[in-house]
Amino acid sequence: MAVNRRNFLLGTAAAAAQAGVAAALPTGTKSDAGAEGAARAGKRKPNIILYLSDQFRWDFVGANGLNSSTNTPNLDALAAHGKNFTHAVTNQPVCAPARSVLMTSRYATETGVWHNGPALSTELPTLAGELRKAGYTANLIGKWHLAPAKAADGGGPGYVKPEYRGGFLDLWEGANALEHTTHPFEGTIFDGDGKEITFKDQYRVDFITDRAERFLRQKQEKPFFLFVSQLEPHQQNDMKRMVGPKGSAERFINAAVPADLREQPGDWHQQLPDYYGACESIDASVGRLRKILEEENLADDTIFVFISDHGCHFMTRNEEYKRSTHNSSVRIPLIIQGPGFEGAQQIPELFGIINVAPTLLEAAGVKVPESMKGKSILPLLNDAKAREAWPNKELIQISESMTGRAIRTKDWTYCVADPTGVRAATSNNYHEYQMYDQRNDPHELVNLAGRKEYRAKAAELREELKELIVASGEPEPEITEAKLYP
Template sequence: MEHNLTPHKLLFCLLLLMSFSAFAQHKKPNIIFILTDDQRWDALGFAGNTLIQTPEMDKLAAEGTYFENAFVTTPICAASRASLITGLYERTHGYTFGQGDLKEVYAANSYPAKLREAGYFTGFYGKFGIQYPDFSSFFDEGENYDRNGKFNDRRGYFFKTIDKDTVHLTRYTSQQAIDFIGNAPGDKPFMLSLSFSAPHAHDPAELQYFWSAAYDTMYQNLVIPEPLLQENKYFEAQPAYVRTGENRTRWHWRYDTPEKYQHSVKGYYRMISEVDAEIGNIRKALEEKGLADNTVIILMGDNGYFLGERQLAGKWLMYDNSLRVPLIVYDPRQAGGVINPAFALNIDVPATIMDYAGVTPPKTWQGTSLRSRQLAKRKDFLTEHLWQVDIIAPSEAIRTEQWKYFRYINDPSHEELYDLRADPLETNNLAKDPAHQATLKKLREKMEK
């Protein structure tokens, strides 16, 4: 049978094909990845915290998938953020503070680079946290900014302006997101990364935490309960280099008096609540542009945080306070209300983003899509903090469903072993218990491999 297409029919077919192709591309979901700075896993109402007010995050968790066992593979912002864009462990990508630029081979295989290659319109606003000379190669639009350390007062946060009005970085980042959504091209999906600086303290400042004036009265009449494990015995159990290290130094900045402790925890909560409110504004912008039903939202913290436990502050160590983070994946196209108990890691986020975008991730990546059935097969994982600096002892750990084994890299003779089922707060170190030497040896050998 012959098919004779006139020029008009041929043009119509070509236009139809182009329209179908554009429609298919446009139906790929938009993706927003929201990263908070120092938000620990239980600084979230949905996680059971009855003090903090996070209605928007709770709504995302209730309508999406909440990963109740989410962890970072390195508990410090620089290395964790590098893992979040490369899908690799720190000992693979080699990036942390003081190590120079992120290596080009890993940058080229990062999720923002791959999504841009695949036709996504990409954006980033906030704290990038990775030293790399060609930030603009990752994103069609973006701005990399963080706390301004030149000042020891609120200017460390309030240094951005919107219409000549000086605002908190949280408000500024949200407005950048709203503008990006409003101006995003209609013929391709977008991938927007938002990296809020909150609730990170402004370290040089005496008051540490700063928030918008509208949040001054939030938590004002609340008395924050004292931290767990605050007794001297838990502090004294630490090796000398931890007792005199940065975790202790920052405890003095934030928690060493009842007044400082109340101020700091309330400030930390206020900053998270402010991010929470701006998430609501961003979702409203998606609704107004008709994009809400096709936009996946992923929310995560970049590392855990000590709030005075063991008389310590900061992160960096191998206890769950430092490692465990909130992680939520909300897909409006899927039924929500799912609580996933599997181990979920920061290195899984890039693979998840690629999965949603329909793009094959590089074979060298070490994470697994959070949508994959393979996730449930993960029974253990490695976590590490490899930065060689005097004030923070580098360390590494293996965590299974029942056990955690960790050691300090420069002092391998100091080992800690915890039965997490019997001792979830990690208070009874079994490393020298004769009854647990087989477990210790097995995990030590696994670490060596």
């Protein structure tokens, strides 16, 4: 069927209505446009835009149907015409480690970035590097967070030297730690030569979008890979709070409170209005870039990916906003539209962020390096047998808040932690810590670890977790059973 791309890009009522139709489609439904997109992808290398919004909860996308207060018409329209991965998860729920997994398709313990601070290994192939070898330009605008954090190690929060850019060697307009070189309405990023690019009296999301527009308006001689890496809705670190556009917090003062937060202590009472406003601004940015793609006749030849690195639990699960095994930390939005990904389809299979790079490389017709451990999800779009064979198991590594490991399946979360409280890359000894039934307790309000009636299931998940840990390159650990039901 023909795609009304104009309505889609402008986020009109027609596009919004189509979003509703997409939400109603049965699992696995795919329109004819998907086959047409795949055919086009085989004829030429598509452009790729990877749009990452830091700390954006998956249930704050309206198309996911769980939040009555979200205002995301452009993301909803993207989902209405593309592939909405409704059960995507991060394999490491903190900024830099998650980004290292995204770029290399290796676990954070293998990338050198098992916590915030270290630089990404220069030995591993990256998504940007592989695309560039295949004839793409590789371009970044916004936050990187994969260079050394300390100036003594050749890094710092601002300018990033070429050797630490992970293959983004064409346009570079960013900062290693955007939250340390900018504030919500002013700040500085750096070009590839270290020259400052400043903004003032403009919301940060809009400034980053301006720079992306500037790139997209230029004539592109080669297919391009553009990484647009926004900070919002992540908190501004030195202010210790989220900051939405001016006036947005007042508009969202009575917005819905997600069910996983309502029963928990935390700072969601204060932070949610600004968080809603920041998410709304991200949606407007996505809509604006999609409109520019149409105006520049790039839309039909561009894969557009919307993703986050992790979620946000508003200090309800530990002393900050992520670094836990809960859905509010690990479940992320992932929507892909463009050549090979056209036609409304909801993908319910569990999909880790480790699988993104192989998926995009295959969609671009680029060989996936053997070093990458993820799998392309393209077969799931058209092959029922591939969907049946998909493992639906993801390893989640947790650092900084604890040394922990978890297995996430469609039905269960099972988490273990080093009982000494040590915060290290790995551990040889874990204790059962958390266990949640995703079918009956999706908001994870009841921890089942230690319950006798779930002992058999816990033992099964324990062995599956050990297998995933070994496959990630770590030694098989000892896991001690929980003896008490908390």
